[in-house]
Amino acid sequence: FMPIDRLNIFSDAVFATITTFMVVPLKEEVQSYDVTEDLWTSLVADWYRFLVFVISFLIVSTLWQDHVWILQKVEHVGDVGLILNVLLLLVASVIPFLAALMGDFYRYPLTSRLFGGCILTLSVVQGIMIALAFRRSKMLSDHLEGDKTKKWMSVEFLSTAGLKIVLSALSIGIAGASVPASLVLLAVAMFTDWICIIVIAVYRSRKDQSFSTGIRTHLCRRFVFEDVDIDRTQTFTDGVFIIVATLIILDITADSLVPLNGKMTEEALYEALLDKKEALLAYISTFVTIGMIWYINYSMVYYIQRLSRLLLLFNRLTLLFVSIVPLGFQLVSLFSVEEAGTNENIAVQFHCILILFTSVFQLLFWVAAHWKRDKHIASSLGGLHRKRIFCLLLVYPIASLVIFCAAFSTSVFKVNTIHAVELSIPFIFLLIKLIIELVLHKRDSQ
Amino acid sequence: FMPIDRLNIFSDAVFATITTFMVVPLKEEVQSYDVTEDLWTSLVADWYRFLVFVISFLIVSTLWQDHVWILQKVEHVGDVGLILNVLLLLVASVIPFLAALMGDFYRYPLTSRLFGGCILTLSVVQGIMIALAFRRSKMLSDHLEGDKTKKWMSVEFLSTAGLKIVLSALSIGIAGASVPASLVLLAVAMFTDWICIIVIAVYRSRKDQSFSTGIRTHLCRRFVFEDVDIDRTQTFTDGVFIIVATLIILDITADSLVPLNGKMTEEALYEALLDKKEALLAYISTFVTIGMIWYINYSMVYYIQRLSRLLLLFNRLTLLFVSIVPLGFQLVSLFSVEEAGTNENIAVQFHCILILFTSVFQLLFWVAAHWKRDKHIASSLGGLHRKRIFCLLLVYPIASLVIFCAAFSTSVFKVNTIHAVELSIPFIFLLIKLIIELVLHKRDSQ
Ligand SMILES: [K+]
Ligand SMILES: [K+]
Ligand SMILES: [K+]
Ligand SMILES: [K+]
Ligand SMILES: [K+]
Ligand SMILES: [K+]
Ligand SMILES: [K+]
Structure with missing residues (x-):
């Protein structure tokens, strides 16, 4: 078993590197601006490059955040976990290239499909990592051993990953019909954790005496009180x-x-x-x-x-x-x-x-x-x-x-x-x- | 006072980034190679680019190593130390640019002078950091409090920094006469710590009963037994x-x-x-x-x-x-x-x-x-x-x-x-x- 700390630092550094590399296509584009033309016009004409940048930033930072969520629940990583982690980082590091491609060829469904395919692969790898972590309970932290918390936690994690897979598959499917819609779906897929938390909170507070107090307690616990590493x-x-x-x-x-x-x-x-x-x-x-x-x-x-x-x-x-x-x-x-x-x-x-x-x-x-x-x-x-x-x-x-x-x-x-x-x-x-x-x-x- | 750990990690990451950026001019050069021409000929024709790469790698990694030596002796860093550290990192991050310049304009004394000037600035900043650390003894680790060890340690550190300053100033001086000699001097300046350790070991074992045993003890202690973080x-x-x-x-x-x-x-x-x-x-x-x-x-x-x-x-x-x-x-x-x-x-x-x-x-x-x-x-x-x-x-x-x-x-x-x-x-x-x-x-x- 590998100690989790060095793996975490390594992954954080790779995610940080990928995040910062995404601004490179923007910088290359800006260098070709004509200084005599109105700058606002040039910037507005490149709106989709900025949009793609924001969406890819959202994707990589959500990916990092999910990685933190998953590994916060884990105590040790075995060889399979290590290989899955390297695979995740390798696929994630292709995102800056796909984002640059998307910026240059915004109207082509092909680029949108490639982007969606990348997110789909990442979501599947994440899903396998989550399933693995919850199956081998010896890998989980002790404070999670409470059966009820663990059950809801696994429901939340797996539904988040599942919804992400469904949404990115859908995004590939509709790329042929509309590229913007496919991009929007990918952006929505980055909020699946929020969606799942809210849906689960509504479901769980259904039986509570006061619905509004119950839902506030559930949401507060997850959004305000829960620790992030x-x-x-x-x-x-x-x-x-x-x-x-x-x-x-x-x-x-x-x-x-x-x-x-x-x-x-x-x-x-x-x-x-x-x-x-x-x-x-x-x-x-x-x-x-x-x-x-x-x-x-x-x-x-x-x-x-x-x-x-x-x-x-x-x-x-x-x-x-x-x-x-x-x-x-x-x-x-x-x-x-x-x-x-x-x-x-x-x-x-x-x-x-x-x-x-x-x-x-x-x-x-x-x-x-x-x-x-x-x-x-x-x-x-x-x-x-x-x-x-x-x-x-x-x-x-x-x-x-x-x-x-x-x-x-x-x-x-x-x-x-x-x-x-x-x-x-x-x-x-x-x-x-x-x-x-x-x-x-x-x-x-x- | 700032805790030393986060400063250390931050500096290590900056040094690592600078180190890896130096290969970029080599990569740009290689891209322009003619595939029909003999590759060995093309590579040998660019020998000075590779030499400059090796020397700048030596410089940055020695800089990092010196940083480790200095901060290993220190417990806390004040505001002045923090600013000196940022200045050191800022000047060091210009090295990849100067190395690229050196590769493109190898025969011009100007590039060699700029390179030497950068190393001179870095050595002066390092010298000030060392002097500061040894003056405020409360910043030193406790295990260094032994007066004799501390005295020899300060002699070694200050003579290393001093010799580095002298060598890089000399390198700027002779750049007009011979660019290769100026480069060699810079490379030698990166081994001043070794030179000073050996000279001090010879000096200290002069009075010992057996010269050869004494010198071996001194050198062994510094080269083999001393911990690096x-x-x-x-x-x-x-x-x-x-x-x-x-x-x-x-x-x-x-x-x-x-x-x-x-x-x-x-x-x-x-x-x-x-x-x-x-x-x-x-x-x-x-x-x-x-x-x-x-x-x-x-x-x-x-x-x-x-x-x-x-x-x-x-x-x-x-x-x-x-x-x-x-x-x-x-x-x-x-x-x-x-x-x-x-x-x-x-x-x-x-x-x-x-x-x-x-x-x-x-x-x-x-x-x-x-x-x-x-x-x-x-x-x-x-x-x-x-x-x-x-x-x-x-x-x-x-x-x-x-x-x-x-x-x-x-x-x-x-x-x-x-x-x-x-x-x-x-x-x-x-x-x-x-x-x-x-x-x-x-x-x-x-
Ligand atoms: K481009
Ligand atoms: K943990
Ligand atoms: K804190
Ligand atoms: K060049
Ligand atoms: K370029
Ligand atoms: K220390
Ligand atoms: K160890």
Whole structure:
């Protein structure tokens, strides 16, 4: 038997890698934009690429979440489980390719069928894993041994997997008739766990004295009070942040040198590299911004002692937007040329919207954790540190909103302002820290 | 104060990501090879790209190793330490770009100066981190409190960092005169820890009664008996394996669709995708091969209770070759066309050499662990499991040697043979496992 911990970390890291790779086709597409054309028009024309990105993000992060649910119930993994797990990861890692294919050939039923086939395979593998875990009860954690809980748990897990198989098979079937409908079905298939939980709650509270109290108890238990593995969430989150922050250097490495000529003089090379400093500056800004957003996440999760399904949802939404943040930086540095005119302002606004959504979902995570605070947050969090975290959480929403509004002015917005703001935010964080230290020091000396 | 664990895992993952990104410029270069030209000639003509790859791998993995050394001595990290750490990671993540630049413009002193400047910055940041750690002794682990050990430790650490600064500054200075000499100096700078340990051992054993016994004691203590953090080594190793295994899907995602035409018919798209099945098969083979090599690593490290500098060296060499394995698969699928003729055999041989080196260094790791076995290997490892691990370790060297020799035959070698062999190896592993289970079962029933 293999210890579950290393398998979990390994799987989390693979899922995080797959999640972040899906933004690559978007980045390739954005590079081909004409800077003189209106940016909103170009972005809107690519709506289906963004839709496919969101749906594939939803699919991979749900897959990860299901993996956490299943393995949270398991104590040991045998060889068959190990092989199924590798098969799951291998099939899942093809999703970025299928998503890119889908973006390029949106109207072809074939791509939609391939995508559905991939999800169907994944659901079948998951179903086998669940069946295996519940059959060999020695693999289950001890706290699940209560017969009634175990029975309902197995009903819920198997019906979730079954419904997912049915929906993805249906999605393949109707791809010929309508590609959008097939995509919608795949998206719905990602909420089968919610659907099954609600249906089971309704069924179980049928016999209770008060239907509405019963259903609220059942739903509350599953959505608010049930633990999600915090360590695994942290590994997955850290993995996404790390790869998103460093993925841009890969772009600079692979592509930025192509226009340079191998036979140029040393001076010409120096000039050419100076031209690349925009890209390098954009990289440093992205790295710092994503590092700071990670730092906020780290500060919050440090005090979280129980992670509910609701909190996890906000965490996933944060990750969804974080993984597009490099796209915003890319657009900003792409449109920072003179020919772009006021298009530069639109690029800045797009960038601000991404940062705004990321930081607002972080804020919602923390606000949601304060509802039933004693369950979610460790009692060691004092009032002062709570204020500090709220201050940190407000910096990015305010900064991005101010820049967003300022970019409406007709004068051409300088992209360097963005970099100046982004690179000054660590100092604001340090200032907040310093003020807290001073207050603590004053309080101690009194 | 921040707990050291999450910082360590975060840094390990960033270093692993940077390490694997360095193969990207090699992959881009290989894609432009002419399949009708002799492959050995093309590869030899790119010797400096491979040299730059090896040197940058050496630099990043030494950087990671130094990070482990420094933080192994530290208990807590304050804000200044945290910022220095982020700065270190940020500067380190530019190395893949500088390596790509170096590969493209090998003869220009400017690229060599930029590379040297990057290493100089990193060495200075490391030096500040070390000075900080030794000044605030409350940050040091308790077992280092012995005054004499601490003094020599600080001398060793600071002289290592100082020598590194001097060598990289020198490397920038002589870049104008000779680019190769500047590169050699950078490579030497990566062994400053070894140099300092040896010099200090000679100095300290000067006063001992027997010089040769004294020096052997000192060196043995630092090279063989000193612990390296096994958890961090595992995180770094896993990170490299995961990103190497999945990086190819990024290639397929970003590049493989370019030749397809957006206005083709559904049938034409289907045909075009069938042509891509080679690339997908190569991906699956790579994923499976790297997964199996990871499994061997996992099986060995499971029983390792003490990791010495020597074992770490073999681990790093394994990782060096693992990170080029995808290049071998890429060449094999690139040269599997009819025009390539016997070039296909050379591609297969190149692939086999990579697998051979990877697996031989894994074997050497295990053999080295058997020297002073009671120190390195947990006593829980029975004779049967030791045999199993040796069997696993022999599969890849034998398979790659056999295919390498078979590829010398003048008949054109079919690339599918490679995939068939690679995909059958998991079954060989399962067979070995089955035999062990049978023997154990028989032994139990006796
Ligand atoms: K568990
Ligand atoms: K490319
Ligand atoms: K290139
Ligand atoms: K926590
Ligand atoms: K430590
Ligand atoms: K494309
Ligand atoms: K171990």
